[in-house]
Each structure stands twice: as C-alpha cells, then as structure tokens.
Amino acid sequence: MDPIANISQQFAAQKYKLTPQRQAIVKVLLDNEKDHLSVEEVYMMVKNSYPHLGLATVYRTLELLCELHIVEKMNFGDGVSRYDLRGGDHEHMHHHLICSVCGRLEEIKEDWLLDLEKRLEREYGFQVSDHRLDFKGTYNTCQKTSCKREKANKAVS
C-alpha cells in the first residue's frame, strides 16, 4: 500500500489529524528512509517545503509518530534523539552497524535474534516486545584511514 495512505489511515484510526505540517514531516521521513534523522535535521528539511513550520511542531509530531509506532526513536550517543521509519507492521527487527572510522551507519534489515528471544522466554520467563542491537566497529575498507576521535568522548555505547 502507498505509505502515505497507510499512515493517513493510522492517523484517522486514532482520531489524529494529518495536517499539512504533519504530512510535510512524514514526507521528509519517507524521502530519507535510509537515514536516522534528528529533530533538527527534519526541521531544516521540512522548512524547504513548509517554511513557516515551528520546531516544537516537529518535536510533537515525531513523538506522535512514535506513539503510533510509525517511527522509532533512538539514541546513538551524539546528544540528540534520532528517528527511523519502521517498515511493515511488526518490523521492529533491524540492527545497526556503526563505523568508528567513517561514521557511517548501516542498517541491517534481517532479524538475527529470533532464537535468542525464544531462549529468553524459556530461560528467563521474559517475553520480548522489542529489541535493539547495535554494533560498533570498523569496515575493513575503512581501516587505512586514521582514527577520527572527534565525538568519541560523547559516545554512548
């Protein structure tokens, strides 16, 4: 289904209005599906199509989208929250590779943790509803470069 229509439905179902501002924000997210944008980044980009928009609206909209499970909020330790569109219904299943040399952030769409989640259920009596898996490291193709230290101090595991 057309993603906009799909999202529009979800808004309607929960009695929220898909205002032009919200549409513009969603559009930016769709156009940058590969990235993990911060509020400020979304704000800047939406300003192009909707110059009058206020920053608080971006915060409020992203929070709303999070509540509707349309986006996922996450924190990579650079001091800002970042947002990522969720794929299909229950696709909470993706992992991240973060390269400490080039800073690239790659998303892995497979779910490698199903076995572990079963094991948690069995051994710990814990039912998983969501998970997060990030790997820090370096791409082999990056190792020649000198190690950038810049934000290393701020880094959050």
Place this chain on the structure above:
Amino acid sequence: MDPIANISQQFAAQKYKLTPQRQAIVKVLLDNEKDHLSVEEVYMMVKNSYPHLGLATVYRTLELLCELHIVEKMNFGDGVSRYDLRGGDHEHMHHHLICSVCGRLEEIKEDWLLDLEKRLEREYGFQVSDHRLDFKGTYNTCQKTSCKREKANKAVS
C-alpha cells in the same frame, strides 16, 4: 586483582591522578555494580562519604572513566546517561532485559553474539569492537500488574 588497585594502575599508566574524589566515585560504582547509575545518583551517593564534592566533578570523572574503558556510558531513553562498570579486560559482552511493567533492568552476562559478529566480518567486512543489545518486554511474573505508562512516551528504543 583487587579492583581498586587495578583501576589505580590504569590511572597511573595514563598519567591521571586517582584523587580522593575520584576514589570516592569509583567506590560508589563498585558498591553498586549491579545498577546502572545516573550522574545524579552517583552524586547523591558520593555526597555521603564526600559531602564537599561538586556535580561537575562527577561528570568529569565519569567521562574520564569512560575514556579509560573502566565504565560504559549508555542511554536507556529516560533522559539521563547511565554508567556501568565494565568487567574484565574485554568484557564488553553483556545484554539487558528491560521490563516495561516493573521497570526492572536485568543484566545478562553471557555473550550471545559471537556467531553474529563472525558473520558480520564475513558477510559485511565489518569488524566489531563493541556492541549493545537490549531487549524490551515483560517478565511472565509481571504480566498481572497493570501496565505503567509513566515514562513510556520518553522511551527511546
């Protein structure tokens, strides 16, 4: 080895001083190894043994410990950074269970990701230096309780 002596060595090796303030902070971390304390929490606890201590010193010391890989900084989406003592040398290997009913945070000391890390190396040419794995969900023993919603909005994956 005595953990204090060990840490003391690491300080000396990098030409840092293990001042009484820093010792007091490290002691609090050792005494609460099971928890993931926030700066504010560490501050409160150190105040008992060292009432004169300033908050900025706690920030600075925890950042330093992070740099020395003695603690790990992490963010569970409640708005504050939390710190966790690392175990042995390269023991970056633990995972978290976060119960959305009782809020409990359990640490799993095993490393379940070795196979995945090998696979990343093979299939993605990515060499893992560290990882983070958190599971959100509920303990079976918790499910009777009504679902606390409190901080849910703030939650970061």
Place this chain on the structure above:
DNA sequence: CTACCTGCAAATGATTTGCACTATT
C-alpha cells in the same frame, strides 16, 4: 462552537565550560 493543532517564547533539565582556587610533584 468545540476540540485539536500550531507557532512562538519562555521554562526546564541535563550537561559543559570558564575561572579562580587548591593540591600535588
């Protein structure tokens, strides 16, 4: 009209920083 949304500006809260002071070598 009523309830939801928005924009703005002010408030908040965590973290950082400038600076003068202290302690250690």
Place this chain on the structure above:
DNA sequence: AATAGTGCAAATCATTTGCAGGTAG
C-alpha cells in the same frame, strides 16, 4: 613554580510546556 584537578556559577543545548490564536468538523 608548574600542572592537573576541583568547586562553583554561568552558559549551552536539546527538549518541553504555556498560552494565544488558527483551523477543521
């Protein structure tokens, strides 16, 4: 004396909130 470390207060930065005005059903 020189340098690293500290405490305090002020500054900064992301995020939230109060409120007055706008908009859609």
